[in-house]
Amino acid sequence: MSKEYLEGKTAVKIAESIEHAIQCGQLAGGDSLPSVREAAMMLDVNRNTVAQAYSRLRERGWVYGRGRGGTRVMPLHEEGEALGEAPVFPGTVDLASGNIDPTLLPSLKRAAAEVDWQQTGYDRSGEDPELLGLFRDMLAREGVPADSMMLGHSALDLIERALRVRAPIGEKVLVEDPVWPPLLALLRSLGLVVEPVPLDDKGVMPEELAGRLGAGVAAVVLTPRAQNPTGIDLPAGRLERIQGALRDHPRTLLILDDHWGPLSEAPPPAIDPGAPTWLLVRSVSKFLGPDLRLAVATGDADTVNRMARQFALGPRWISRLVQRIAVQLLRSEQTKSQLRTARATYASRHKALADALRRHGFTVSSGSGVNLWLPVKNEAAMVERMTARGYRIQAGQPFRLRSEPGIRLSVGNLPVEEADTVAEALAECTRGASTPMV
Template structure:
């Protein structure tokens, strides 16, 4: 594979056959295949065997960071506005104010009781079914632990397309097959979800609000439609990502409970800062028991000091969700309106990103970079969806928005009609 002797999509020989051919123990070949799956080089499709991935994960991750030359305005990173995050001094003070006199030792509870109490209250207010709460090191850590708690290599996972690039890389890196599901402003398309589940997908990952990169948010009608589909396939593992918690003013319409095994993760990264590597995860008791059990065999727990800090920030109202969501909303809407005046249709219902369909994203990215604006190419976020650009608006000033729209218009021209399938 490294020499190019095997083409993307090419089927690999069965492990026993290859072991005979090479004169080695079958366990040696099995270990090699497992390593290649974990590195995202190959994918396994049950009895159909293993084949070379079309886009190895290592390549996708190497390309995930855009080099931004000095003097170029970076609108590609997906970061929150530092001005809307609580100051570090407040974070440290919140931890210090609630730190226990006695240190936490091995064998004690992994979850901070006050954090669990606050999280459970907010989840219940948003209509999320009751369930155990586990604390993980961010949303991606939570998603990985839930998937591996139920799935085996070769299982298919339905993912949003376009969708969060970390999930698009994580799924094959774990040895699973990603099945793309189209999205619109209301989230995953029910007919695509049904097709994926009918084809054998064992899990579905849904972003409830502030979908990355399109800003989609699951509305009430779409939630009902998706729940109806999931109820037809009760064995599906449902994973919901609510990283838009406290940065989005749209209500949550959870799908949790539509299947026997489900989980919903709330990360604090976007509202309180990415360096607070923490997410609260809830779900059915079997899933949470498996996640907690596996966590004990790895990191053990997320720092209780960190959990106390987050609990303090929540209790003190360190982030005003209405102010934050309004700030991002004004920037998104202003950019979408400015692009519309150029005849360019863009999407950004919630969150801190705007998605712009384009006929040629590579050329558009290059021309925008030459004009002094760095944006993220859509190839990082899509599988079958048409080309596009992701523009992070979190730090855009009102005086910059017309210039960005002018530059996008010059770089791409009028975009085709929007349909993300």
């Protein structure tokens, strides 16, 4: 294959030449790039310069690393897969999809039947005052300011609107590493530069994040509870230090994706009362059901007002029928009871697998939600071996930017009594292998 597309003397220019080649069709999905050494010799530059260019392309989603297989162009279907979850094959136990347990959700059918609704004209558009009041009360009980609020279709929808009004094209957004793949795809589609911040067993390291703040950083996106893919709950002290660092950067928007919300046993995120630009988003998908396509955002007045004006130019409003169904669910005592059951059930499943893994010699971070992260040496081999044993797990590659290899284990539908069997299967996959697994 001709490598005439490769040009430039700086990491930025080299990356731009490869990106242009991909966009023009000179490079297709799966094509190999020259090795770092070969490219450096061709361009007469230092190897580190080429390595930085390839790193930049990886972070922007144009290429991916295959270890000894080199660096290849990201096929479109792999980007599409990164937007969803790993496929689950018939006959395997699903530890890959990250799905919630539908039996723990309240009945939409019953709630819809109880809504007194008549079709009207556009006079019934807009946000339902009772629904906003219920969300405001929920957030107030958690100590989250809710003076400025708006509704959206999903957490990602609201994050996108916030970034559109606060993050100019070409600016940086700091994210957790590993991170939720759809967020990466969104940031890249908006022309933003992803800057990964490493995690330890307690989440984002405040000092690492603070060191990356500065000119050109438009936003920071964090998951305070049940981080996907690690399940880590960010300690209150760390969030406080992060917000303290942001006080010196008042134009940098802090976005908190509190997707696990009322299902979490960890305390809710505490918002700095002096924070100039911030947004907390919460979808109802995990606790009321994904089919409602409903989420709420609360934040500083300027950001929320600008988001609302933009929303009015497109969708204009959320279905009032959907809003009334949500009202019916949120004010129902039966829903509240189901929430308590779901919270305890998910917590017991998460703890059961984490404890079982530790008994089998694995190091696992504490947390909540439906996901755990297990460091491994060879993701593909681990996925293959677990599949052979009847378990489908998720390779960590779609979640990682600069972090070390790992696998994500999802326990949303895993019975507590099966946790030790899963841990034993994982342990067996790491023993007697020519390639170290962990």
